[in-house]
Amino acid sequence: MSNILLSSSLDEIGSIVSRFQTGGKVAIISDENVYDLYYERCRQSLDTAGFSIIGYKFKVGEKSKSVDTYIKILEFLAQNKLGRSDSIIALGGGVTGDLAGFVSATYLRGVKLFQIPTTVLSMVDSSVGGKTGINLESGKNLAGAFYMPEIILQDANFLSTLPMKELHNGHAEMIKMGIISGEELFKKVSEPLYNMDLNHISTLIKTCSELKMEIISTDFHDEGRRQILNLGHTIGHAIEKLSGYKISHGEAVAKGLSVISDISEMMNYCIKDTSDAIKNTLKKCKFNQEMPFSAEEISKAVRNDKKVRNDEISLILIEEIGRCKIVSMPLEEFDNCLREAMNRREI
Ligand SMILES: NC(=O)c1ccc[n+]([C@@H]2O[C@H](COP(=O)([O-])OP(=O)(O)OC[C@H]3O[C@@H](n4cnc5c(N)ncnc54)[C@H](O)[C@@H]3O)[C@@H](O)[C@H]2O)c1
Incomplete structure (x- = not known):
């Protein structure tokens, strides 16, 4: 099992991904909040390491863990020609991790996934263990896959911007x-x-x-x-x-x-x-x-x-x-x- 917890900084993500991939594309998937706060730092680190980067942001909240958003992301990746040897980064809380994880598990029958959890919940729980998925009208997490990330990057500094309600x-x-x-x-x-x-x-x-x-x-x-x-x-x-x-x-x-x-x-x-x-x-x-x-x-x-x-x-x-x-x-x-x-x- 390749589930590795790595205490590191977001700024090191470029060199971390380099251990698994030389050149090529990396897709960063985030909700709007996290995208606005951290996408640029993540992009810069990957850019310095020689990757070309595409970014997708979706609406904040559990409602985005849906078939609709899932399909939109798949289409976005296909239109941007993300290939089998490229990677996806799930940068965000549990909603992002579950959604982007399921995208990684199924796009082209699976591309490399890097989990970067940014909430307490996603650090302690959702990013660990390889469960990915989306909700159906009938219930929570009813479509999904077990899919292990290459790395889970744990950086406690994300918590400095996390609203008190999310800490709770x-x-x-x-x-x-x-x-x-x-x-x-x-x-x-x-x-x-x-x-x-x-x-x-x-x-x-x-x-x-x-x-x-x-x-x-x-x-x-x-x-x-x-x-x-x-x-x-x-x-x-x-x-x-x-x-x-x-x-x-x-x-x-x-x-x-x-x-x-x-x-x-x-x-x-x-x-x-x-x-x-x-x-x-x-x-x-x-x-x-x-x-x-x-x-x-x-x-x-x-x-x-x-x-x-x-x-x-x-x-x-x-x-x-x-x-x-x-x-x-x-x-x-x-x-x-x-x-x-x-x-x-x-x-
Ligand atoms: N896969 C699993 O094993 C597993 C386990 C437990 C929970 N889950 C799933 O996790 C989801 C809930 O995750 P969550 O509570 O992290 O919700 P979330 O991903 O919606 O994040 C909560 C809020 O915090 C914001 N946010 C995230 N990181 C931030 C940061 N560093 N600074 C400022 N704002 C930030 C987000 O934009 C969002 O508004 C649920 O869908 C649940 O089903 C999955």
């Missing part, structure tokens, strides 16, 4: 990693990120992304242990979709983590102290744990989740901090558990 958004995935990993990391990520300096955040990002890398290295195709990373996501994805993507991925995952800790406690997988610890951490880190949708609405939305097969859902439940379990249950049982857990909630 990525924090939910770090809390998830803490629950999966154990008390030591859970404690470290249980403080609001805006209280930490950039160096400290950068160290935590490194720990979380290395942990994810370690998990996926044992189960690249998500058939076993990797599913643990889905903690909080089945309900989270349903909330994101029901909100028309107005609720961010991180906010939705935080709500998902909160409800799944209630379900885990209700089903006697964990004790009350464990679910309280998770909900208190989410509260301390300023995540809103209120559920804006009914159990029935969530149950209906969950039916389009990739984790549903033959009317069974694969759910990640919490046994204790540092120990989660993959549990398969009939959808009907899930509906009942969700309804009961949501009725009991005091949040």
Whole structure:
């Protein structure tokens, strides 16, 4: 597996790509915000290294992770004659990484991909592990491919321009990693990120992304242990979709983590102290744990989740901090558990 995390600066991207390609074209794909902030620096570095560069910017937001934008980018690459031995750089957050990653996996049956994540969420999570994809009308990430980048370039300096709201958004995935990993990391990520300096955040990002890398290295195709990373996501994805993507991925995952800790406690997988610890951490880190949708609405939305097969859902439940379990249950049982857990909630 060639998924390499590289702590480096954006200015070095030209010499990094040179290790994989001599001359030729590089396409930089970004959303409008990131393009305006960082495209020129990226372009200059590649230009100095002797590449010819084409740039594509798309509208900011989850709605761009669509079939429409995907096709537009493919056409743009074809019109600009990007070839089999050329490369694509995904410069941006998780939306860019997923979209440009899927483009790389499918354009000419696959061209080299370099991931340059610029949000906390994309540094700790979405750029690591090779999952790429777009949303369909029916649900999130329903079309996609496993596709490894040559390199993931981690440069914490991107965080200096990241809005506070986005710093917060990525924090939910770090809390998830803490629950999966154990008390030591859970404690470290249980403080609001805006209280930490950039160096400290950068160290935590490194720990979380290395942990994810370690998990996926044992189960690249998500058939076993990797599913643990889905903690909080089945309900989270349903909330994101029901909100028309107005609720961010991180906010939705935080709500998902909160409800799944209630379900885990209700089903006697964990004790009350464990679910309280998770909900208190989410509260301390300023995540809103209120559920804006009914159990029935969530149950209906969950039916389009990739984790549903033959009317069974694969759910990640919490046994204790540092120990989660993959549990398969009939959808009907899930509906009942969700309804009961949501009725009991005091949040
Ligand atoms: N592939 C995976 O394994 C995986 C895992 C988790 C999440 N995801 C996906 O990731 C996506 C969410 O990613 P996200 O939260 O990074 O969203 P995003 O890509 O939309 O970025 C969030 C916002 O931050 C802005 N931004 C990005 N970097 C910036 C910077 N350095 N300075 C200033 N502004 C910046 C963007 O323009 C955007 O407005 C979702 O689509 C989710 O499904 C994928």
